[in-house]
Structures are given as structure tokens and as C-alpha cells.
Amino acid sequence: MRCPYCAGENTQVKDSRPTEENAAIRRRRVCPDCGGRFTTFERVQLRELLVVKRSGRKVAFDRDKLVRSIEIALRKRPIGDERVERMVSGLVRQLESAGESEVASSTIGGLVMEALRGLDPVAYVRFASVYRDFREASDFHEVLGEIAAEPATTHDAPHIAFESSVVETAPLKKH
Numbered sequence: 360m361r362c363p364y365c366a367g368e369n370t371q372v373k374d375s376r377p378t379e380e381n382a383a384i385r386r387r388r389v390c391p392d393c394g395g396r397f398t399t400f401e402r403v404q405l406r407e408l409l410v411v412k413r414s415g416r417k418v419a420f421d422r423d424k425l426v427r428s429i430e431i432a433l434r435k436r437p438i439g440d441e442r443v444e445r446m447v448s449g450l451v452r453q454l455e456s457a458g459e460s461e462v463a464s465s466t467i468g469g470l471v472m473e474a475l476r477g478l479d480p481v482a483y484v485r486f487a488s489v490y491r492d493f494r495e496a497s498d499f500h501e502v503l504g505e506i507a508a509e510p511a512t513t514h515d516a517p518h519i520a521f522e523s524s525v526v527e528t529a530p531l532k533k534h
């Protein structure tokens with residue numbers, strides 16, 4: 360497994376243990392070249408899932424890519440790797456149990472938004488801004504309104520979180 364920090368090829372497994380109720384193996388790895396530490400997960404892939412892009416192009420479903428896009432949305436948020444993995448596993452199970460071999464990218468985006476909404480409101484806004492391709496400030500207000508309309512049971516200090524999310528997400532709009 361290549362080191363994600365220095366691209367060194369000599370990473371070693373330091374610890375290996377079952378997780379997610381034995382549905383996966385979690386491995387802690389260390390890179391002797393740069394000292395970097397990271398975690399990998401091994402799990403069963405039941406079958407190939409094809410993602411149909413908006414353009415109509417079909418690509419193999421890439422779990423790692425989905426994790427990365429969610430991690431970007433969750434950057435510096437107090438949500439651990441394990442919770443992200445559980446969330447993604449839940450999403451994948453939903454996709455697999457739907458029984459279709461092809462799934463629209465918009466369907467996956469919708470599921471991620473749904474899951475993030477319950478997990479972390481800031482990440483939800485960030486993901487929505489990319490996924491829905493926000494262009495106007497009013498787009499943010501629309502999504503913030505959706506969150507505000509929910510009972511604030513699981514969120515701490517939602518107003519502060521919303522403010523910072525708008526500031527931090529703004530650079531994403533340049534394209």
C-alpha cells in the first residue's frame with residue numbers, strides 16, 4: 360500500500376483487527392520513509408456497481424473516491440474516521456441492496472447529503488455546495504434554511520457552525 364503522504368512503497372502494517380462487527384478489517388499502517396501513519400480497511404465487495412454520470416458516462420463505483428469526497432466535506436470537523444467508514448458502509452449497503460447494477464451519480468449524491476445532514480450540518484452544507492454547484496449566496500441560504508427548519512437535537516451551536524461554514528466554503532465556488 361503506497362504512503363498517502365510521501366508516495367513511498369514500503370509501508371508496513373502495525374496493527375490489524377476486525378471492525379464494523381467483523382464486516383471489515385482495519386489496519387494501521389506506518390511509512391518508514393516519512394513516518395506517516397494511516398488506516399486502511401479491507402471489506403467484501405459483493406459485486407460491481409456502475410455509476411452513471413450526468414453526462415451519461417458509466418464508471419465503476421469507487422468506494423475510496425466516495426470516502427475522499429466525504430472527508431473533504433468533513434475536514435476539521437469533529438467526526439472520526441470510524442464514523443465516516445460506518446456511514447459509507449451504510450450507503451454502500453443501501454446501493455447494493457437496491458438490486459440495480461447501475462446507479463445514477465445524483466442518487467449517490469442524494470444519499471450522501473441525507474447521511475451528512477444527520478451527522479454534521481457544516482459538512483452537509485459543504486457537500487451540498489459542491490454537489491449542487493452553488494453559484495449564488497442565495498443557494499447557501501436555501502440549504503441553511505433546510506437545516507434550520509429541523510429540530511436542533513443533535514447539533515451544537517448551529518448558528519456559529521453555519522457562519523463558519525459559509526466563510527470556509529466560499530473558495531469552492533471559483534470555477
Ligand SMILES: [Zn+2]
Pocket residue numbers: 362363364365366367390391392393394395
Ligand atoms: Zn511516507
